[in-house]
Amino acid sequence: MVDRFARRSSPDNFPDISEPTLGEYQERSIINFTHGYASPDHLPADALAAVSDEVFGEHSSRALQYGPAAGLDHLREPLVAYLEEHYEIDTTLDNLMITTGAKQGLDLVCKAMIEPGDRVALTSPTYGTGLRILRSHEVEFLDVPVDEDGMVVSELEAAFEELAAAGEDLPKFVYDVPEFHNPTGVTMSRERRERLVELAAEYDVVIVEDAPYRTLRFEGESVPPVKSFDDDDNVVFLGTYSKLICPGLRVGWLIADEGIVDRLLPLKPDGGTNPMSQAYISELHKNGYVEERAVDYAEVLGDQRDVMVEAIREHLPQVDIWNVPEGGYYIWLELPKHVDTELMYEIGKDIGVLFLPGNLFSPGETHRNFLRLAWAYEDPEQIVKGVKRLSDVIDAYEERTDSPSASD
Template identity: 45%
Template sequence: MHRGTDEFRWARRAADKIAMPSTTPRDMIRLGGGLAFPDELPNIVEEAAAAAAMRSEGLQYGPLYGLTDLRDAVVAYLAQDGVSAERENILIVNGAKHGLDLACRVFIEPGDAMIVTGPTYMTALSIMKTHEVEFVVVSQDDNGMKVDELEETLVARRKSGRPLPKLLFDVPDFHNPTGITLSIERRQKLVQLAIEYGFRVLEDDPYRRVRFEGTSIAPIKSFDIGNHVIGLGTVSKILAPGLRIGWVNASPEIVGRMAAQKCDHGTNPFVQRIVAQLFLNRKVDEHIERVKRTLRVHRDTMVEAIHEHLPGSKVDVPHGGYFLWVRLPDEVDADQLVQRAGELKVEVNPGRLSFAGPAPGQFIRLAYSFCDPTEIRAGIARLGEAYRALRSTRATQA
């Protein structure tokens, strides 16, 4: 006899959360997720062959902390940005999101407070919600997280006797979803606040090398004193997301506890060997330069198309990264626009998914990373068609 799903004794974290089937139509123009541009995915045949040649290393269970060669390559990669680390500071994980989840496992009990920007990376929010955090939301301006506002919040919590936050999560370079870069003064102040109030900063930094213009700002980790910053890195945006290789850079004490929470008995060693080879033969640096040239054209194409097809909307132009954050006029509801755009076979993300608390309804996130310029122009033209229809309907109702 068939047993209904109401007889399953779900965990609270799973009771009202289910992943929707992933069935994107072939003719859908995908301007939503931050996927890599297919034409720039690296050719890894030679590196795969090198990994296969080391059968004993690549086909056994991998070391819990990661392959020595890859950990050392990550140390060298971080040093290029002025971040000092040793092999013992590096834990190889299945992408930066895996590192975020492990950090929550190590530090967070249900109900603990965690600081995020409003808005922030939507998938990170999903992970944090699984750990049942209390969100402390701090707003942003053109220079990133408002650290003075954060300080006021921390002072108020301490005075009232409320528990102080344990972790802060931010994407400081070409922020997801806004594209904002956190200023150097605020990075330094953030470390000072972390020391004073005893929280750890989770610096998720997948985009900093994907810079099209301007001068790079030193990572938050480079200002760290006393192991208050945990760096999260990944090859998803600088090589290929399907490799599923990332890293954590933290004190050996933190890394050891995070490693103990891994359930994979060591991240895929075959793919680790491939990524290590790409670092060692400097193909990572070469690939990043190609990605930067390509995505700059994509960004400029999308900005131009938005100005043409979404008049009255506002978009700031980031100096790098994957995303544009678009503010719509007050009369255009973002969720309705996303729905109508989907009917016209163009995929975009509603901004509300990026807010931990109450969300304004006038934002959408667009990704210029996946589609070529011709597809970008066509997709924004379709989005403009939906946009004009909504504005026309609202005008008629008024």
């Protein structure tokens, strides 16, 4: 029998962990540091409820109808102004499309650009769900290291030179999260950003800049987006309201050269990104809530980071904090070399604390002695309790695996 399914849908493409059911979460009070979920205590329900009358009143003919693939002007117009003021990005309606989250933006770029076997350059480790999307398009990965200043652009350059010299195809694009990088939390330096856009122009390679956490900086100085240095229109910028407002609205955006946007729009046959959500957000722009939220929520996240970092330092002496991020949602922890965090995860389920193992973040499923914690979801009290449980998990792991350090 011929296989019904396409190669790309092979389960091998989607390394995963088995998560507890909702029932188990509740029954056993599991503490969840896995995903970039919104903090339940700080969901903007009141702000949204307050504009419902407008959404279902004056905007209902737009909000409840199909929407254009590029998004509603009603949202794109305030967004263009917002991007200029808060992102240092000058753009126009022709370069801006609304997407169903930044993930859809990445998927569309792949649809438009990738043939199976094409290369994509990215840091290892990198955003896990991004890897899944890229794998579903059958890309080959060109791994680039990441240090405390972000992607090591000189290594990318060396790889480009080598490929060019060998007459091989360059990557179709470079994918990165330069701001509060996922999972390591580092921010790419200004110098590297400038060099990256120069390289893109020199080699005619597209850069996909994924910036979900921008404006969620709680300390340190902001670095302008890679896109802001991009005089040659090689950068595709992905943004989202998911981290800033809340994920449940499923609205993001993409900025690119018009020639790229024109290729993406026909590949987005989704009847338009949720027009009801777009109407809600356009009202939040109008009444100033988007700005207000960025300030307030960055403060919440900063407090939660502080609590987590302090708890790690107190309760997890075996663990190295890779970097203390100045914004965003995540911290990346290095454990002793012999530890396999994928096995550790199973013990975490028993003990009642969840994290994501490092292998989910790298193309070759390396980084097995790393793990990522998200401080965004749990409240400070739970964060402390969860880090303590993590200490128990490490102890239990060492005991069960009878590893060198346990028998020392």
